Amino acid sequence: MRIRSNKGFTLIELLIVVAIIGIIAAIAVPGLLRARMSGNEASAIGSLRAINSAQISYSTNCGTAYAPTLTNLATAPTAGGQPFISPDLNASPVVKSGYTITYLPGAAVAAAPATCNGAAVGAVVATYNVQAQAVSFGSSGNRSFATSESQTIFADTTDVAITITAAGVASAGLPLK
8 A cells, every 4th residue: 555745835835935026026126226216316416426536636646637537537647657537537528337437627728738638738627527327317326416626416306407607607406515
C-alpha cells in the first residue's frame, strides 16, 4: 500500500501570498518615487552650488570675471592643475539626475585679457544665470531651480524656468534657505 504525501502549497495559498506581496508593493512604490524625486532635486541643487563655487574659483584664480561656458569651467588651467568643475557638467544644456541644467552667460567683458585656461581674449562674462528644470515635471522633480553670480539659489514649485535679472531678482520662486 502506497501512502500519498500532502506536502506543498495549494493554489489558494499561493494566490494569497501573491496578493499580500502586491499590496506591500502598492504601498511602497509611491514612497520610493518621492524619495527618488527628492534625490534628483538635491542633485540639481548640488550641481548649481558646484557651478557657483567653480565660478568663484575661476574668477579668483584666473584674475578675470566669470567663465563664458561650462566647458570652459571643465578645462584645466594652462599652468597646470585641476579643472574648476567636474566633467559631468561640461556642456549646456546637460541632463543630470532627472534635471536639465542650462548655463546662460551674460554680456562679455570688454577688452578682457585671455583667461588662464586658454579661452580667447574677451571671452569672459560679467554675469551668468544657471537654470535647472525637471526633465519630467512631477516625475523626476517637483521644483525648478536657478542661480546667478549673486550665489543665491532660487526654487519654484511650478514647471517654469526661473530667470534672474542683473539686479539678482528672480522671475519666480523664492531663495532656498
